[in-house]
Amino acid sequence: MKETKIFEKPKSMIDVTTHYCPGCTHGVAHRLVAEVIDELQIQERTVAVAPVGCSVFLYNYINVDSYEAAHGRAPAVASACKRLLPDSVVFSYQGDGDLASIGMAEIVHAANRGEKITVIFINNAIYGMTGGQMAPTTLVGQKATTCPLGRDPKLAGYPIRMCEMLATLQAPAYITRVSVAKPKYTIKAKEALTKAFQTQIEGKGFSFVEILSTCPTNWGMRPVDATNWLEEHMMPEFPLGVFKTPE
Amino acid sequence: MAKGRVGVNEERCKSCGLCVAACPMKVLRISDKINKKGYRPVEQFKEGCIACRMCAITCPDVVLEVFRLEDDKACNA
Amino acid sequence: MGKRFLMKGNEALAEAAIHAGCKYFFGYPITPQNEIPEYMSKKLPEIGGVYLQAESEVAAVNMIFGAAGTGKRVMTSSSSPGISLMSEGISYIAGAELPCVLMNVMRGGPGLGGILPSQSDYFQATRGGGHGDYRLLVLAPSTVQEAVDLTMLAFDLAEKYRNPVMVLADGFMGQMMEAVEFKETRAEGLPDPAEWAVGYMKQRGSRALIKSLYLDPEELEAHNWKLQAKYAQMAQHEKRFECYLMDDAEILIAAYGTVARIARTAINELRSEGVKVGLFRPITLFPFPYEPLENLPASVRQVLTVEMSCGQMVEDVRLAVGKERPVSMYGRVGGMTPSVDEIKDQVRKALGR
Ligand SMILES: Cc1ncc(C[n+]2csc(CCOP(=O)(O)OP(=O)(O)O)c2C)c(N)n1
Ligand code: SF4
Ligand code: SF4
Numbered sequence: 112m113k114e115t116k117i118f119e120k121p122k123s124m125i126d127v128t129t130h131y132c133p134g135c136t137h138g139v140a141h142r143l144v145a146e147v148i149d150e151l152q153i154q155e156r157t158v159a160v161a162p163v164g165c166s167v168f169l170y171n172y173i174n175v176d177s178y179e180a181a182h183g184r185a186p187a188v189a190s191a192c193k194r195l196l197p198d199s200v201v202f203s204y205q206g207d208g209d210l211a212s213i214g215m216a217e218i219v220h221a222a223n224r225g226e227k228i229t230v231i232f233i234n235n236a237i238y239g240m241t242g243g244q245m246a247p248t249t250l251v252g253q254k255a256t257t258c259p260l261g262r263d264p265k266l267a268g269y270p271i272r273m274c275e276m277l278a279t280l281q282a283p284a285y286i287t288r289v290s291v292a293k294p295k296y297t298i299k300a301k302e303a304l305t306k307a308f309q310t311q312i313e314g315k316g317f318s319f320v321e322i323l324s325t326c327p328t329n330w331g332m333r334p335v336d337a338t339n340w341l342e343e344h345m346m347p348e349f350p351l352g353v354f355k356t357p358e
Numbered sequence: 359m360a361k362g363r364v365g366v367n368e369e370r371c372k373s374c375g376l377c378v379a380a381c382p383m384k385v386l387r388i389s390d391k392i393n394k395k396g397y398r399p400v401e402q403f404k405e406g407c408i409a410c411r412m413c414a415i416t417c418p419d420v421v422l423e424v425f426r427l428e429d430d431k432a433c434n435a
Numbered sequence: 436m437g438k439r440f441l442m443k444g445n446e447a448l449a450e451a452a453i454h455a456g457c458k459y460f461f462g463y464p465i466t467p468q469n470e471i472p473e474y475m476s477k478k479l480p481e482i483g484g485v486y487l488q489a490e491s492e493v494a495a496v497n498m499i500f501g502a503a504g505t506g507k508r509v510m511t512s513s514s515s516p517g518i519s520l521m522s523e524g525i526s527y528i529a530g531a532e533l534p535c536v537l538m539n540v541m542r543g544g545p546g547l548g549g550i551l552p553s554q555s556d557y558f559q560a561t562r563g564g565g566h567g568d569y570r571l572l573v574l575a576p577s578t579v580q581e582a583v584d585l586t587m588l589a590f591d592l593a594e595k596y597r598n599p600v601m602v603l604a605d606g607f608m609g610q611m612m613e614a615v616e617f618k619e620t621r622a623e624g625l626p627d628p629a630e631w632a633v634g635y636m637k638q639r640g641s642r643a644l645i646k647s648l649y650l651d652p653e654e655l656e657a658h659n660w661k662l663q664a665k666y667a668q669m670a671q672h673e674k675r676f677e678c679y680l681m682d683d684a685e686i687l688i689a690a691y692g693t694v695a696r697i698a699r700t701a702i703n704e705l706r707s708e709g710v711k712v713g714l715f716r717p718i719t720l721f722p723f724p725y726e727p728l729e730n731l732p733a734s735v736r737q738v739l740t741v742e743m744s745c746g747q748m749v750e751d752v753r754l755a756v757g758k759e760r761p762v763s764m765y766g767r768v769g770g771m772t773p774s775v776d777e778i779k780d781q782v783r784k785a786l787g788r
Contacts, residue, residue, distance in 0.1 A: 118414040118424035129419060134374030138418025155637040170644055176633035178504055179646035181527050184497035191501030194485045195459060196634045220490035294380050294415040334374040
């Protein structure tokens with residue numbers, strides 16, 4: 112018998128155990144990013160901007176030049192870095208609290224300026240790192256530690272759909288929503304990430320990939336149940352699809 | 359159908375079970391072993407892997423490697 | 436002498452930065468410093484640089500964080516309320532040890548305050564402003580020429596110490612027209628950004644990591660002591676000050692920035708009346724030059740601090756002078772300025788004349 116390896120850890124991933132909770136799909140998103148970096152052969156010119164949130168240690172897992180930005184400000188950091196180093200490939204990786212709450216201004220304006228960066232937005236409908244508080248993307252009725260009875264839209268409004276919102280802007284080139292909850296979605300997510308980085312490399316402008324992701328710990332579910340919950344509850348609220356595509 | 363095998367980096371496994379659920383052939387399960395972090399790593403407990411990579415694609419911890427197995431003869435042909 | 440240009444203070448500050456090799460500016464409009472970004476928006480594209488108007492000071496300072504991480508010379512400018520908004524980012528820049536130049540053309544506060552000149556951000560500038568044990572190197576010019584020289588120096592010092600440097604000016608200096616000369620100077624032996632900045636992974640063979648998070652308390656403590664050691668180096672090597680007619684003075688005025696200039700006129704007039712008065716003018720506010728005040732000439736019997744604040748620098752002056760001699764403070768605030776006559780009156784009053 113001859114054995115051919117058809118799946119292995121991407122080269123640009125650092126060989127360590129992550130700090131993520133068991134079954135947290137942040138890890139899947141990380142791996143996809145690393146695979147794309149390898150396949151496009153851009154490791155030495157890629158710059159990652161990590162957020163504040165569970166993925167603050169992104170740079171412990173992906174071996175590229177990296178910044179750790181202040182909470183919400185990654186798009187500003189990435190914008191400036193890219194403008195000073197136009198040949199580099201700059202991406203930010205941000206959670207929903209980071210991007211859609213405290214960093215709302217930075218993401219909207221980076222998108223509106225058409226910064227030639229790639230933004231990877233992990234929407235897990237909760238604040239993971241701080242222990243499960245309500246996020247701007249928390250679903251109506253979904254329980255969180257700061258909405259113990261479930262999100263009440265009269266008090267806290269409705270979940271924010273970032274892709275739809277950013278797609279109203281003229282400048283962004285590529286906006287898409289994918290998921291990494293199950294392999295069939297993950298395969299598509301990888302295609303989206305590839306396209307997003309290519310959009311940047313080809314100088315076509317701002318690319319934004321929203322990834323629906325699980326937080327089994329703070330959702331209070333077993334990992335497999337979390338992937339099912341994502342499919343049943345998050346996907347109807349945050350439909351997958353392409354909202355803008357480069358010309 | 360292709361034949362395959364799954365390699366497990368046991369120390370990295372967090373026993374989340376996502377791969378077990380993702381495997382269409384149901385050849386994976388959580389084992390009785392315990393790794394240094396205190397998790398019970400996954401194992402391939404029977405033949406029948408078709409090298410589809412679904413487990414590896416879904417694993418958040420890049421624990422799994424997947425191999426395609428080919429008869430030497432077929433390969434030489 | 437080199438070529439001299441008649442320039443408005445704010446524009447001279449901007450041109451000085453360009454002369455120092457700064458090609459990248461990120462900022463947000465606020466009076467009374469708007470001429471700086473306006474000048475940069477015109478000039479930087481002409482020299483292949485980047486001018487970007489950020490959506491806020493919060494974004495601007497984080498753009499500085501991103502830009503400074505590449506090791507290139509970058510700066511922002513703002514005025515008091517904007518600096519408050521930048522404070523979080525400045526703390527991150529200090530924590531990550533990035534070089535950059537920040538300009539604060541101070542206006543009156545608190546809150547929205549006013550748009551007229553002030554010196555009420557002394558505490559904010561010298562004590563950090565944001566969270567954590569960090570320091571900015573703070574330079575306080577008192578003429579437009581000095582603002583030019585110190586701005587150029589600021590870039591060298593920022594690189595030398597990998598630390599943010601603040602040029603603390605006030606609205607007067609920003610608006611004043613004076614003849615200035617741009618002296619081409621650049622320190623030698625500055626650290627090579629290829630050793631630490633992003634963008635050199637291929638050349639260096641390893642990646643750069645720009646961060647300020649140390650979850651391990653031992654590591655964070657070590658990081659803090661490393662920063663403190665750097666501040667101690669600054670204190671040892673970078674203190675700058677001016678003493679004017681101090682040796683035989685009976686009374687010493689301590690003042691910085693524009694106020695020192697007004698005080699100098701008052702001193703000259705008082706001297707012609709036979710009053711023995713001198714000036715101590717700190718040029719670096721951090722590190723504060725305590726030593727001249729700790730070792731005052733025997734003739735000096737008291738010190739009068741004059742500030743456009745309710746009394747901020749006076750705390751450092753008291754710290755240095757100690758209890759042996761009285762230290763008093765005269766301040767005007769809110770955009771009101773101490774006049775030459777007011778200062779003269781204060782001196783006479785203090786001397787009981
Ligand atoms: C200025 C500031 N405010 C608040 C925090 C605390 N904080 C850290 S992470 C976080 C939210 C993270 O949630 P999210 O962005 O959704 O990412 P996740 O952890 O879920 O991946 C908050 C509020 C902080 N670090 N800085
Ligand atoms: S708290 Fe949630 S988002 Fe954070 S690592 Fe755990 S599962 Fe993932
Ligand atoms: S998905 Fe990965 S971490 Fe989870 S049980 Fe399978 S091998 Fe282990």
